[in-house]
Amino acid sequence: MEKIKIGIVGLGKLGWKHAENIAHKIPHAELIAACSATEEKIEKAKKELGITYGYTNYEKMVQNPEIDAIAIISPSKYHYEHIELALKNGKHIFCEKPLALTLEECEKIEKLVKEYPHLYFMLGFMRRFDESYAYAKQKIDEGLIGKPFMIRCYGLDPIDLVDVAIPFAKTSGGLYLDMMIHDIDLARWYLQSEGKTAYALGGCYVRDEFAQYNDIDNGVALIEFDNGSIGMFYAGRTCAHGYHIETEIIGTKGSLRIGTTPDKNMTSIFNENGVVKECCSSFLERFEQAYFNEVNYFINCLIHKERPSVKVSDGVLSTKIAYACQKSLDEKSIITI
Ligand SMILES: NC(=O)c1ccc[n+]([C@@H]2O[C@H](COP(=O)([O-])OP(=O)(O)OC[C@H]3O[C@@H](n4cnc5c(N)ncnc54)[C@H](O)[C@@H]3O)[C@@H](O)[C@H]2O)c1
Numbered sequence: 001m002e003k004i005k006i007g008i009v010g011l012g013k014l015g016w017k018h019a020e021n022i023a024h025k026i027p028h029a030e031l032i033a034a035c036s037a038t039e040e041k042i043e044k045a046k047k048e049l050g051i052t053y054g055y056t057n058y059e060k061m062v063q064n065p066e067i068d069a070i071a072i073i074s075p076s077k078y079h080y081e082h083i084e085l086a087l088k089n090g091k092h093i094f095c096e097k098p099l100a101l102t103l104e105e106c107e108k109i110e111k112l113v114k115e116y117p118h119l120y121f122m123l124g125f126m127r128r129f130d131e132s133y134a135y136a137k138q139k140i141d142e143g144l145i146g147k148p149f150m151i152r153c154y155g156l157d158p159i160d161l162v163d164v165a166i167p168f169a170k171t172s173g174g175l176y177l178d179m180m181i182h183d184i185d186l187a188r189w190y191l192q193s194e195g196k197t198a199y200a201l202g203g204c205y206v207r208d209e210f211a212q213y214n215d216i217d218n219g220v221a222l223i224e225f226d227n228g229s230i231g232m233f234y235a236g237r238t239c240a241h242g243y244h245i246e247t248e249i250i251g252t253k254g255s256l257r258i259g260t261t262p263d264k265n266m267t268s269i270f271n272e273n274g275v276v277k278e279c280c281s282s283f284l285e286r287f288e289q290a291y292f293n294e295v296n297y298f299i300n301c302l303i304h305k306e307r308p309s310v311k312v313s314d315g316v317l318s319t320k321i322a323y324a325c326q327k328s329l330d331e332k333s334i335i336t337i
Contacts, residue, residue, distance in 0.1 A: 004302050007033035007067040007091075009058050009082055011041040013164075014096065014291070015073035017284055021292045022071065023049040029299045035061045058082060062089040069120075069302060071295070072096060076178070077171045080105040087116045094298045096124040098181050099315030101173045103323050106316045113312045122298045122308035123315045125185045127245075129293035132258045133186065136249065139256060140190055146253030148191055149229045153183035154246040156239035158281060162207055162217070165237045169213045175202065176325040180221060180235040183247070185318045187233075190249050193225035195321035195337040200328040206238040221325040233325075242279030243286055262286070 006029055008019050015036075023031040033053035034045045042054035055061040058078075062070060062085050069092035072082045080100040086093050099106045113121045127133045140148055157165060157179070172178035188194060202219025204211050218236040225231065244262040248255060264278040264285075280286045294310075301308045324335040 002303060003028055003030045004092075004299050005030050005032045005066055005068045006071055007031075007035065007053070007061050007064065007069075008071040008073060009035040009061065009078075010072065010074035010096075011036045011045060012073070012075075013284070015071075017288075017291055018071055018073050018295060019045060019049055021295055023051070025292060026296050026299055028303055029295070033061050033064060033067055059085055062086050062091055067091060069094065069298075075171050076173055077101050080109060083109050083121075084112060087112055087119060090119065092120045092302055094122050094124065094295060097185075097315070097318075098173055098177050098322070099123060099312065099319055101171075101177070103316075103319055106319045110312045110316050120298075120302060120308060121312050122294075122301070123310050123312065124294055125182065125310050125314060125318075126287050126290040126294045127182055127186055128189060128310060129297060130287060130290040133247070133290075136247075136256050136258050137190065140249060140251070144254065145249065145251030145256055148249050148251040150232070150250040151187045151190060151229070152232045152248040152250070153180075153186065153234070154244055155179050155183050155233075155235045156244040157237045157283075158242045159206070159238045159240055160242075161282065162237055166207065166209045169210055169215045172215075173322075174213075174215045174326055175217075175219050175235050175237070176200065176221065176322040176329070177319065179237075180219070180233050180325065181318050181322045183233050183235070184223075184231075184321045185314060186247060187223070187225070187231040188314070188317060188321075191225050191227065191229045191231070193227040193229055194317055195223050195324060196226050197224045197334055197336050198222070198321060198324035198328050199334045200325040202329055210237075216329070219325075219329065221328070223321060223325075243282050244279070245286060 022029045035055040070086040072095040200221040202216040221233045223231040247258045262280045269276040324337045328335045
């Protein structure tokens with residue numbers, strides 16, 4: 001069977017996970033190249049992932065004619081540049097969220113992608129590939145809860161990782177664009193509607209250091225969608241009990257909840273602390289299977305020549321909403337999107 005040859009850029013927290021999946025787990029993919037800012041990571045990738053080509057210069061990697069597709073897992077501030085160079089060099093693209101750090105860049109990317117219709121582009125909104133979220137979508141589409149008109153989302157990172165989150169905030173785009181964007185994408189997907197108005201509130205309640213990057217550690221947003229449905233969102237970076245991702249979708253005939261308590265697994269520990277359910281610790285643990293599923297799906301799209309379902313427009317439209325939230329926070333007013 002044909003194998004799609006991949007070059008990956010960014011071998012950090014998530015990049016390494018994707019690289020491992022592509023190198024060792026995805027049947028029809030072969031990781032042949034990697035680009036990192038540091039030589040050590042390249043050497044590690046040669047040893048542990050068996051890559052043939054290592055680069056510290058991204059432009060050189062995308063010029064390699066053996067590579068079919070690029071996985072862009074670099075810091076978000078590079079996404080625009082990395083997408084543009086990949087397209088210009090004839091590569092299909094899987095790119096991590098967010099699409100880019102400004103709305104102008106997102107719109108330029110959308111235009112560029114349209115100029116290369118023979119190249120496939122997919123954005124990594126991995127929750128759509130999580131078994132529970134995909135199951136909920138199927139049940140909603142089957143009409144089990146009637147017409148959905150409200151969504152409530154919690155997206156909370158653990159306090160244990162806050163010291164990593166502070167320097168990351170410098171180039172992340174902020175809480176709304178970097179974190180809440182996952183929930184915003186889910187809301188668009190489940191409610192089948194686009195954002196109309198946004199109102200956001202938040203602040204640095206636990207760690208003041210986020211303020212130096214014009215960021216916050218906990219924030220909420222209330223979003224009205226074009227079809228009249230409502231979204232209530234809470235994102236935070238200081239969750240005491242672990243990584244807590246919870247979603248509720250409310251419809252005219254019922255509701256659905258995903259991840260009501262963020263259990264690590266089905267084990268309950270009965271001891272001097274009472275009945276203890278351990279909590280999921282990070283995004284890599286909670287969405288491990290989804291990260292595999294989304295790239296495996298992308299590879300299958302390339303093999304079967306089917307356009308991926310998560311499109312560049314999903315990145316643009318979600319970013320528009322996330323930006324309105326940030327603007328609302330900054331201006332302390334309701335923003336029309
Ligand atoms: N879908 C998700 O759930 C999810 C989760 C985490 C991160 N992300 C996204 O993935 C991307 C990477 O995040 P991360 O957490 O792995 O970041 P990270 O900071 O851990 O890793 C980034 C890596 O890129 C390298 N790098 C920096 N500049 C580079 C360049 N010009 N060329 C090549 N490599 C370069 C750095 O050395 C680092 O190893 C971000 O866009 C982030 O938003 C998505």
